[in-house]
Amino acid sequence: MQQKRAEKTGPKPPKPEKVEEVADLQPVALGKSSDEELMRRTQNGDKSAFSILYDRYSSAVLSYLYRMLGNVEDVESIGQEVFLRAFRFAPTYRFPQKFSTWLFTITRNLAINHSRRRKRSPVRNITELNLDGVDISGDPYQVASKATDDLEKQEELARVLKHLDELPTDQKEVIVLGVFQDMSYAQMEEITGTKAVTLRSRMFHGLKKLASLVGRTIESPKEK
């Protein structure tokens, strides 16, 4: 993960050149193909290419929805719609935009529309997300106890995670996208339509609110 992050946060890559259309798609190991290559195949009707994209991103999409919406029923109905729409509207995907940015734009807009509709007529769907013992880590204390054995630290960690849910939506979203989904500010700008300087401000103020819950007495910072 460190290497992945180091790669992501290294010097800015040059702007990708316009990719030429490939007339003859040779069989390759799909699992090793880039997201963008898999989308090209999907645009040519290759469902197995899209199923690999689904495998890669289903957890990220569902986790984003769960963190933003907070209930599993909504996550199921919107999650399905995200991937159906991504497949249906695959022809509208344009290179060289990152696939994850495109997919999360769809996800976010569906979540926003669903929230509005839900206020008017709440809908309950039966969930199939937690069949067969799949773990849904919605309990902050459970997550904290897995992260550390130190009881005081567990308490602090659980407090911070619990209050993440109580942040204003715009601050929570930046933290969810930037911290949990590893999106850059440039990607978040594209997804949300909000300028990066505003997103940075929301990140700072959101973390500041969570920081107010960290250690009620101010201690000397410990060297790590």
Place this chain on the structure above:
Amino acid sequence: MSQTMDLESEQFMTLLTDALRTGPASPEWHQAVGVLRAAGAGPNVDEMQLLVRAREDLESGREYRSIKAGPGFTRKVMAGIDEEGDSKRRGLPSANLIALLAIGVILAVVVVVALNIIKNPPDPNREQVDKLSGIYLVKPVAQLDFETQTEIPAEWRLVGEVPLKVNNKHLVPSTTQPAKDDKREYKAGAILLSESVAPDQPRMIDVTLRIKGATEGVIPEVFVAEGPVDGTKASGGRELVWLLKGGVAQVVLPNLSVPSQGEKLDLKKSPLVNVKIRFDKETAIVECDDKRVYEGPHKLSATAPRYVGVRFRRKTGDSSDGVGLVSVNVLKP
């Protein structure tokens, strides 16, 4: 690496917000922590140290609310994908059968099409509407959500004689008093996107209003104006408009014609009303609460830039407070 940097400088704020996003073990994190160490002690430093600690807590809790799809969910998604794929391209049995069927189908289609063309000339409007429907307008151009925002950013502007203000998570029109020698029954105030839309660009304006009961005291309107919007009258002359008056929703075209009778909304069922106007160079689709209320030529100029927004026409002296704007989004492909 440690270096000195003013903790209140923009340079440090950029470094810090980069570090808070990328987290522990990233180069930005090491650099930011190094700057804090070099800064020594002080209230600013203590505050930043708590920020760092909160971020470390989030890193430890990365699994919080993570979720994986169960096999049932995946089956449902894949079944949906298969259906989409099959509807695009049906599997065919064999080459011979295909050939025979193809000849028969081609002949039949040619005959049917010829007869249809003779009886019913093609409807170019239908084609334009279908083309506009197929454009996936998903990228945000500008968004406003008064449930979370109280300030109006620079990409939006307020115009008109009726001041609009943010109150209780809505943008609402203020009450106006009749002025001497001004016999107008209604005055208007609007919020619109400052940047115009080129006439050949498809866009959608997606608006959510809160309406507490049928009223004629305040008439909310969602509009696409041809050309600049007058700062006093809050209107752009020729416009495509959706409006709600006395509980009845209507669409009005730029030539002031009303294509249909209008529909009474059931505001008791829900006070939230969603309006979407999707448009391109020549065609518009207007939907109210996901129901299509107009589709066809919008009759706006094909060359003039367009301005989109939401307007409130308020009856002079009316003080009702049942109408407000909850959110507005402008989207592009």
